Amino acid sequence: MTFLNRKDIAAIAILAVLLLAVLPLCLDPFRLNLVGKYLTYGFVALGLVLCWGDAGILSLGQGIFFGLGGYCMAMYLKLEASSPEATKIQSTPGIPDFMDWNQITSLPLFWRPFHSLAFTIVAVPLVPVLLALIIGLAMFKRRVGGTYFAIITQAVAAILTILIIGQQGYTGGVNGITDLRTLNGWDIRPDHAKIVLYFINGGLLIVCVLLAQFVRRSKLGRILVAMRDKEDRVRFSGYDVANFKIFVFCLAAGLAAIGGAMFTLQVGFMSPSFVGIVPSIEMVIFCAVGGRTSIFGAIYGALTVNWARTTFSEGLPQLWLFAMGSLFILVVVVFPDGLAGIYRRYLDPLVDRMLPPVRRRIPVAAVAETPQVSPTFAE
């Protein structure tokens, strides 16, 4: 894997050992399930690193994609839980309970394909990516960027929430889609199922980390960073800047959607409260705390902030907002690169000193200060 240098491999190995060995050994199934839930936000944070950290496109609408992915999965699970036998007390057996309560007498057309697991697995990333593609085409082709883009994605998140809540016959409304039971006949509720789901989730996350790292280390990754800093220069080097933005926005949407689907599986329901403005901004917070330009930072950020939230809300719920608010201000003002920035400044030089040098690079000083963009002449 030429896109990984020694440190990347070490970082991925540490992450994998932590997620797939250390945490499962240390935590009871209940806490492990919580960690699994936090990790689903890691997918979103991963996308934000590419989209926001690298390409400079701040999307305040990642909840849209997280939610859509989650809803796709929830629709499949709900249909499986609504077999005619299980719903025989309804006036129309075989459709989800909330539809029955809303006098819907046959399954709406857009629900029908979700009987198929294969379709669902394709739809989970594809539906959000399509929406991202539409938004991206409309915005980036017209050079909307920066704050405007952020505010418009926020408005889209608001619209989607109102729509989901308003169309409760088709979406389950504000309650969301609840009481999900089996995945292709396999009960997802017992502890051992949650543990299996946790490992699937962790494994998928590692795969996505590799994918993200591949993108970042490709020329496309360098173009994204170049575009963030000198958009015109990239454009006048013959690149269609909009296409690159659309690509990275769609990629981030797809990653968020996978997170959403895993969330639904592990938590057992999906509701509009994960789609709107507040959850979307919180997802940006996870990413910012971890470090917007570091993949690993973003994942640890998602873990840390959520862990802190659970801990605070168990002990001192009143202080939670204070802590979260201050943390956020502190990160933005003092540590714009988040946890990863602190690591890079204080710990990474130590690691460098401890690692035996393998290849000689000519300008050692310059490279050591910025391992992020260190070139690798591996070939």
Place this chain on the structure above:
Amino acid sequence: MSSETDFLLGVEGLTVSFDGFKAVDDLSFYLDRNEIRVIIGPNGAGKTTVLDLICGRTKATGGSIRFKGRELTRMKEHEIVRAGVGRKFQTPSIYEDLTVFENLEISFPRGRSVFGALAFRRDADVKDRVEQIARDIFLADRLNDLAEYLSHGQKQWLEIGMLLIQDPALMMLDEPVAGMSVSERKKTAELLHRVIQDRSVLVIEHDMDFVGDIAHKITVLHQGRVISEGSMAHVKADPKVVEVYLGH
């Protein structure tokens, strides 16, 4: 005149107005193959706007720009670049977080689509070409340095190098020697003479010594119009030019 097909770039009746203010007004000029043309004029004459119009950064209100027989005014920026027009900005515009090598590599004209960029590999072709260009722009020994550590003049050269690696038929340089030391200027002039072997160059410059050093032909702009065009001697002797410069 417009029937003439010998020119590389033909600008005819070019006009652009910003809320009624005509920055470029019915401008016409022609650029031959292998010609170095310098555009001069007082501040606000519309020089940079002309370059913006040619490379598609600003859309024209009227008129046409023909390049190798193709109409540029209807093309997008990246299409114009791919057609063979390169442009250097007034302030050096390079990627400071990347190394000199990576700066040149990004400009290498391959893998310009999204998936092309994803599949792009740094093969021998790329390395050879980058190293060759680096020698041309006097930066062969700085390839692995971050671009932000370069001096101002070196940054200008790097940006010129980023154009060269694309091998454009027309290079447009906005004040290429601004902020350079005397020796750097000489080197830059030398560089320009070398690189125009098989292309045309359109330069905006204030430094008249430098202009005299490189220009084949000079176009003088004033208030968005051409007031004089010809050799250095011709332009210097033109009373309209003298009036414009002295009158300000």
Place this chain on the structure above:
Amino acid sequence: MSDNEINTAAVSATRRRVLQGMAALPAAAAMLPARGNAAGPATATVNTTGLAVTDDTVTVGILHSISGTMAISETGSVEAEKLAISQINEAGGVLGRQIKVIQEDGASDWPTFAEKAKKLLVSDKCAAVFGCWTSASRKAVLPVFEQYNGMLYYPTFYEGLEQSKNVIYTGQEATQQILAGLDWVNRTKGSKTFYLLGSDYIWPRTSNKIARKHIENHLTGCKVVGEDYFPLGHTQFNSVINKMKLVKPDVIYAIIVGGSNVAFYKQLKAAGVDLNKQTLLTISVTEDEILGIGGENIAGAFACMKYFQSLDNPNNKVFVPAFKKMWGEKSVIGDVTQAAYLGPYLWKLTVEKAGSFDIDKIAAASPGIEFKGAPEGYVRIHENHHLWSKTRVGKARTDGQYDVIYETGDLVEPNPFPKGYQ
């Protein structure tokens, strides 16, 4: 970190929270050391399923939002539940055991509710949980309670369409709250035309649907002349007020919740709609909401629910002062707060009837449980785990209280899956 350390940390955190819960119950704390298992049957006989029951204590959970947007509404329920528990402890506890409380914060976030519910059942082995407020939070915890076989006492009036072995619904379901009020307004005011309003989510929509069916099918000559929904948090009602001025309904039937309520009633008043002349019937404004709306802005409106603080009966005359003594003179008690107060008592009575804390036995013993000491008056648990209760109509006064002007003669049967109303 080893397994053990984590567990120790969790236990000590739990203990700390128990202590906090106890601190809020000074009376209970004082009683605790004095009691032993001599007062009740042996633990082995009353707890065969490994619940957190010892010889002298039984642990229950309280699960509401004390942070986030729903904290506004849920605070009253927490207070009522704590009051009931401290009273029960003072009177000797349940089967001779003092009740210990573990309180968790749902933080207005539905997965958090599910998470905490699971914690209360799995880690803390609570014998019963009093909690939830919104339908969404209840829907989120319901699978947890069914999977881990817990018992939830849910206090809010809600849309119905649900019934579970593991839940006792101490508030009214929609038909109980709606039908009697509509009958009353039709009978006493001769109202024929109704304009239905609601916040846009499941409870108002389902309730309005029931109201519409009732108006169209059961009230002769009556019809619905308009129906509108607004997003939660909506604050601009002038257009709909004008619309209503045009159609001039006999009754405005409003199920608006939260901050929207304040905006709606203020704008209604400012638009010159005098609620003493225009009949307005609501099922969503309790005394709690009036605190924010301002009594003078809603005076004259009718509310239809099962409990008002001003209710004149002996039980309520004891309950209201006790509540104020514990939580302050300024506190007000709305319908849901009272329903939350019923939870611990109903659970106690059921445990005593079943002679056991076991969930299955309690679920089975619940139907038929009578509570004569309820502030709202006599209530009884139905086969479907909802309560038989009376429905009352109150008229809002300027001081933020209601005058009770009507109550049903008999207890109204709960009917969560009403035929002909779906």
Place this chain on the structure above:
Amino acid sequence: MLMGYSLGDIGSIMAMQGFAGLSLFSVFLLMALGLAIIFGQMGVINMAHGEFMILGAYVTYMTSQVFTTYLPSLFAIYFFVAVVLAFCVAGALGMLVEWALIRHLYRRPLDTLLATWGLSLILQQVYRSVFGAREVGVDQPEWMMGAASMTDTIQIPINGLIVMALTAVISVFVFLLIYWMGWGKRVRAVMSNRAMAGAVGIDTEFVDRVTFGIGCGIAGVAGSAFTMIGSTSPTAGQLYIVDTFLVVVFGGAQSLLGTIASAFTISQARSTMEFFLSGSMAQVIVLLTVVGILMLRPQGLFVLKVRR
């Protein structure tokens, strides 16, 4: 739905509906003016704008309490005192926030968004700790809460009139400030080139701080006015933030006239739609239209064409 009503009725309703549209316009404009200054002129994305509004509302609440307790005879006019106080308190907090937070972030506009979001969380918790989680009822003097009867069938809400008047005053104030006194020029000079503006004798720190303070102060006034029509609770501010940003962006962030035009367009569309459709659908349609138009015309409705 207009069948079967007398012409007179329809006329009255149209008059009142027109007024409803106008008062919604005033509400939107009042919300947006403060943000138009902060976002449009300074480029700071202030996500805590709603919390500054709620601060104004709480100041009004406290003023009403003080008047009820100490000056009951003057209660009828307390509101005007409250508006001034709301401006001062919110403005002062705004200046403090600028000093402590915003001034470090002028080079990073997207980061102001994140930092002010953090600020909004803290403010919400402060309100919750101080005033409690419940909504507070802000008492208004009786004369402000009624309706003025124009004819038998036309009633005009007095609080709507007050909001309109307040909006007019604030708009005139902002226009004088930005255009007539040349403050806008100075702000733009500072924003486009801080060092140069400083060199030509503009006290850049002062300009920043006062501008931000004025923007927040206007938010406070808006909050104060909204106690007449909306609710006052720790989280109520979040309800306004999307609408407010859309109004400013839709108008073209740098143009105050644009803000006014966009507030007018959006409010009229919303108010008309709500009359004919359900509130939820009206809101979705209006939001979608605004987003759609913004995608077609990203600069907003009113913006000057300039060389980039």
